Amino acid sequence: MSDETHTTERDGVAATWFIDSGVIRVVSVQHQDGTTIQRPGAPSLGECFGLMPRTLWDRIRYEYESPGYETWPRSIASESPRPDERDIHLSVRLHDARMDFAACFTAALVFMQDWQTHHGPDAVAIVPGDAAGLPRLPNERLYLEP
Structure with a gap:
């Protein structure tokens, strides 16, 4: 079990979480209204899917899967x-x-064409x-030109 707790906030909703044996x-x-939800036994993120906005759920997963993300240069992480x-x-x-990812309009279109060519029309x-x-x-800049 990790001794370190994390707090992640999106859309005015905050979640406090930790890692236990990779979970x-x-x-x-x-x-936002001040309501706090606590479930006995600290359920897994998957069990809490309906308790928070999808953007918060995704961000927690992203933070877990990207150790050190908070030390990345700002341009890599969010711009x-x-x-x-x-x-x-x-x-x-x-x-x-x-x-789920965010991409600028140009990169999104070029990525979609490339991804659909290699993975099928329903893949993105x-x-x-x-x-x-x-x-x-990831590597959004590579998709700025066809």
């Missing part, structure tokens, strides 16, 4: 290579895994809505 355990979820373009929410499928989709809080598309 993300959620201690509590605090909502678009084209800040003048709107960010797009991409949902990417690889085998049975679904991953644009999700309507805000892409804030999502991790950036």
Whole structure:
């Protein structure tokens, strides 16, 4: 069990969590209205899917899977290579895994063409809505030109 607890916030909702033998355990979820949800035994992140916004759930998973992310240069962690373009929410499928990313408009279109060519037409989709809080598309800069 990890002695270190983490707090992650998205969309005004915060979750406190820790790692136990490779499993993300959620201690509590605090909502904007002050409501705090605590479940006995610190359930796994998967068991807490309905207790928090999807953006928060994804961010916790991202923080766990990206050790040291908080020390990355800001441009790698959160900034678009084209800040003048709107960010797009991409949902990417690889085998049975679904991953969600933010990408600038240009990179999203080029990535979609490439990914669909190699993995099929249903392997990536644009999700309507805000892409804030999502991790950036890995190697996004490589998709700025066809």
